[in-house]
Amino acid sequence: MDYKSLRKKTGHSLLRSIKQELSYINAVIAHPTTVIYKHKEFHLVPPKTFQISPSMYERNYTCLDHPGCDLCCVGFHSLFLSKSLSKQNLDQLKSMWVNMISIQVQGRSNLYYTFNHQNPSSDCSFRTSKGCSIYKECPITCLFPLIRFRKYKDEKIILMKTQWTRRWAMPCPVEFKPYYSHDQFLQDTLWKFQNLERYMDALELPHIVRHIINVLSMRITGELDLDSLF
Ligand code: SF4
Numbered sequence: 001m002d003y004k005s006l007r008k009k010t011g012h013s014l015l016r017s018i019k020q021e022l023s024y025i026n027a028v029i030a031h032p033t034t035v036i037y038k039h040k041e042f043h044l045v046p047p048k049t050f051q052i053s054p055s056m057y058e059r060n061y062t063c064l065d066h067p068g069c070d071l072c073c074v075g076f077h078s079l080f081l082s083k084s085l086s087k088q089n090l091d092q093l094k095s096m097w098v099n100m101i102s103i104q105v106q107g108r109s110n111l112y113y114t115f116n117h118q119n120p121s122s123d124c125s126f127r128t129s130k131g132c133s134i135y136k137e138c139p140i141t142c143l144f145p146l147i148r149f150r151k152y153k154d155e156k157i158i159l160m161k162t163q164w165t166r167r168w169a170m171p172c173p174v175e176f177k178p179y180y181s182h183d184q185f186l187q188d189t190l191w192k193f194q195n196l197e198r199y200m201d202a203l204e205l206p207h208i209v210r211h212i213i214n215v216l217s218m219r220i221t222g223e224l225d226l227d228s229l230f
């Protein structure tokens with residue numbers, strides 16, 4: 001793969017990568033939330049409706065079926081929230097060459113370690129020839145390739161699985177397969193949302209992730225009843 005042209009086609013600046021991170025937070029917050037990075041202020045408003053598409057249960061894939069595929073690890077900045085890391089990964093990060101930035105969430109400062117994948121000399125040190133060495137503990141920006149929290153008109157989120165829309169730029173080898181059982185779906189998918197739950201708890205933000213996990217566990221599709229939660 002020509003990583004130079006991939007970086008050019010799919011590259012995200014640090015600010016755009018932060019906005020991507022905020023889009024996950026925004027999709028699952030329970031209350032309006034203010035985030036400040038340097039002089040930029042973001043006002044996140046929780047979705048009015050949250051729907052789960054049947055594609056979540058129908059489309060089975062894992063990047064681990066494509067050992068060594070690291071196309072998603074190129075071209076953006078990954079953000080590791082220090083508070084949500086295990087001690088082992090935190091120690092490893094501290095020993096690496098990474099940037100540190102502070103992002104204020106609801107008045108609380110949060111330290112993030114960042115890798116700039118746009119610069120080949122500072123690519124993520126967790127990349128190996130077999131793929132991500134911290135796959136189950138990767139940061140939120142890496143956690144959901146092909147799982148989307150798609151936002152409509154700033155008020156509705158639909159959770160779905162889709163291929164990369166720009167496949168000409170991101171030649172992802174994944175072909176979706178059916179799940180052979182609901183248990184296989186649970187094993188494959190729930191841990192990602194459990195990681196997101198830990199992340200939101202570390203930010204001390206009220207959120208709907210536990211509700212999403214419960215609904216996914218029951219294989220429910222359609223609109224979540226958010227009014228009954230708060
Ligand atoms: S943490 Fe893993 S998935 Fe994320 S950029 Fe690094 S190697 Fe890739």
Ligand code: SF4
Nearest residue numbers: 063069071072145172
């Ligand atoms: S989503 Fe596709 S392109 Fe990205 S790492 Fe997984 S297999 Fe590779």
